[in-house]
Amino acid sequence: MRRNTTVFALALLLAGNGVFAQTKDSLIVKSIVEEATNNSQLQKLAHELLDGIGPRLVGTPQMKQANDWAVAKYQSWGITAKNEQWGEWRGWERGITHIDMVYPRVKTLEGMQLAWSPSTAGKTVTAELVIIPDLADSVAFKQWLPAVKGKFVMISMSQPTGRPDYNWDEFATKESAEKMKKDRAAQVTAWSNRISKTGYTGRTLPPVLEKAGAVGVVMSNWSNGFGVNKIFGAYTTKVPTIDIALEDYGLLYRLVEDGTNPKISVRADSKELGLVPTFNTIAEIKGTEKPNEYVMLSAHFDSWDGGTGATDNGTGTLTMMEAMRILKKIYPNPKRTILVGHWGSEEQGLNGSRAFVEDHPEIVKNIQVLFNQDNGTGRVVNLSGQGFLHAYDYLGRWLSKVPADIRNQVETRFPGAPGGGGSDFASFVAVGAPAFSLSSISWSYGTYTWHTNRDTYDKIVFDDVRSNAILTAILAYMASEDPATTSREKSVLPVNPRTGAPGTWPAQTKATRKGGVN
Incomplete structure (x- = not known):
């Protein structure tokens, strides 16, 4: 009789804990949505970064200005942040270009x-x-x-x-x-x-x-x-x-x-600045229960400089900054440490994130999950398991807490195939860390804004970016709270149809630490 009473009491306690967890999740998710909707900082951040600082070509003063701006912005939100040097690059500053036809x-x-x-x-x-x-x-x-x-x-x-x-x-x-x-x-x-x-x-x-x-x-x-x-x-x-x-x-x-x-006249003003240091900007909300396990948000900070790098990758940057701001306000004491990496020199070969992977094995081996966004201003519509066999389990559970109007647009593919490049999540996938790309709907990205002279503030669809910030913040919250550690077990890759050889996991590639020089 005493044993039955004890089992019943334990069952009630566990059930109560489950109800409490569900209630807590619902309240946090609701608060994230309300903060993102009613107090969005996206347009202000976009104006400061894209109109004020402009494009962020690696090695330019504008790139370093952006690094410093991000650190100051995080600190104003009570979030610890720093610039971490990972290499050097050819320093260069764009000047005025004036081109005229003068004959006929x-x-x-x-x-x-x-x-x-x-x-x-x-x-x-x-x-x-x-x-x-x-x-x-x-x-x-x-x-x-x-x-x-x-x-x-x-x-x-x-x-x-x-x-x-x-x-x-x-x-x-x-x-x-x-x-x-x-x-x-x-x-x-x-x-x-x-x-x-x-x-x-x-x-x-x-x-x-x-x-x-x-x-x-x-x-x-x-x-x-x-x-x-x-x-x-x-x-x-x-x-x-x-x-x-x-x-x-x-x-x-x-x-x-x-x-x-015909004749043309050209005046092209630019400055060579020698080798200059180049940085990743890293910000952190320290975990309270598992501070040495990490939920990472990820977006490259650099851009080409034909436009202002608005959708490549200003919008990814804004998504992660806004998600961090919201989390600090709504969820200031996460169980796991929440990190964000704003990477340098992605455009020249994922160099900032590859350097981080090389320099911080103690973090990489304890990553619970990493979410990266880098293909334009559109709302997230695809999430692949990147070849991790059990990704469907934890990603599926976390996605179930996302509001239906956002969740139902996300098509998932499990286990998927590991990405060998394309953006910074691949730097982490290569070393077996569970890293995923939040892939967006097109908005004619490849033609009109990807690496173009028209990649400017006015191309941002702020409703979609706000949706992405909500999605990212909720996924980060759920990943931090999850009692279980994510599995890194890899799926068996299919045979390569071109070679007939078994599929292989992407190999780690070293960062270029000194770039733009002969």
Whole structure:
């Protein structure tokens, strides 16, 4: 009788604990949603970071300014934060780029120097343009090469249309659209062959032109949408490399082709700053019961600098900062330590996060989970198990607490396959830490904002980013509270259909600690 009474009392206690936990979860989740909805700081943070500081190219003063801004912002919320140096990079600062056609008429052109492009040394350089010709082979190219001396050299194909394909598909006749696409494909092939016959590639050609006496390299890296170009880095070391918008590039190209011999003037102001230190920004809400176990939030902080890095990865950064702010206010004493990593130099090969993995094995081995966001402003709609066999168990349990209007949009795939790259979660997956990508709906990300000159504040969809901050905060709360430690057991990967060999887990890659130098 006494034994039965004891068992009954214990059952009541356990049931009571379960009800208490469910009630606590409901209250915390409700408070997270209310704080994110009624006191959102997203637009203020976005304005300060994107409009005030701007793009965050690794090695620039703006990147360090952003690191310092984030530390100060976290500290203002009562969250411990620091900048942690992981390497050095070529220091460079963008200046004004001004490009004008001065013959056969005057027209200011839309364009900019590429990242790390040399300057024009405080002068305006005026010269004719030439196009890489279609020559027989590399011998003929070497014979032609002296013709570039004193000229700007155009190295990109002139696009046959500035209208994206969806515009053609909507308005053109079927025959017209198909003809355009066929002709364009043939033109792309012909241009690729033209460059190949020089004996060089798009990467190795600019230094050759520079050495031969060209005063600058001119290109147009169209991103297949209205008014949008990709802006990456220059490969010249003494003369500027500039990208010109499709419309103006096509104008210049046609004038060169018809023998008009157009001239442009270019002033490109930039500064070389030598090797500069580069940092990750790390913030922490200390755990109370398991302080040496970690729930990590993750987003790269750096960007290319054609725009202001708003959706790549300003929105991921804002999601994690807002989630941390909310957690500190609603859940100030987590069971596990909640960390956030704002990584440097993701764009050059996940370098900041790879360095963190190398430098902090004591943290990495005790990561309960890591959530990374890095593919645009859209609401999260995909979550893969990254090859972890039991990810469905804990991710499924945590997701069940997320409000239905957010949860029901998230498609899960278990166990999934381990990501070998793409963004910073892969740095952790490679060493077996349970790290996951919160993948967003497109909003035409690949065409219009990914690495482009149009990746700016006005492209942010704040309702979607707020949804992501709520999702992230709830998942972090649930992961911190979970009595169980997450499993790291890996699934058996399928045979590679191309090689017939068994699938293998991605290997750890070391960070580049000194970048942008020869």
